[in-house]
Amino acid sequence: MHILLLSCIKATELIEKRFYFKLSFKEKLQLKLHTMVCDACTNYEKQSKIIEKGIEMYQKKQHDEIDMTQLKDQISVKLNKTEN
Numbered sequence: 001m002h003i004l005l006l007s008c009i010k011a012t013e014l015i016e017k018r019f020y021f022k023l024s025f026k027e028k029l030q031l032k033l034h035t036m037v038c039d040a041c042t043n044y045e046k047q048s049k050i051i052e053k054g055i056e057m058y059q060k061k062q063h064d065e066i067d068m069t070q071l072k073d074q075i076s077v078k079l080n081k082t083e084n
C-alpha cells in the first residue's frame with residue numbers, strides 16, 4: 001500500500017518527469033492515485049498542463065518562424081534568378 005502512496009514531492013517530480021520521459025505503468029498509477037486524494041497536486045498537474053501547452057505553442061511559433069525565413073530565402077533566390 002505504501003509503495004503506491006506517493007509523497008507530494010514525489011508526485012510533482014513525476015508530473016515534471018512526464019514532460020520529458022514516458023512514465024512507467026507503476027508511476028502513472030502512483031500519480032493517478034495521488035492526485036485522486038491530493039488537491040494540491042491535482043492543481044499542480046492542471047497548471048503544469050497549461051505551462052506545457054504554452055511551451056508547445058512557443059516551440060511551434062519558433063518553428064514557424066524558421067520556416068518563414070527559409071521561405072523568404074527561397075523567394076529571394078528565385079527573384080535573383082529572375083533578375084539575372
Ligand SMILES: [Zn+2]
Nearest residue numbers: 008011038041
Ligand atoms: Zn500531493
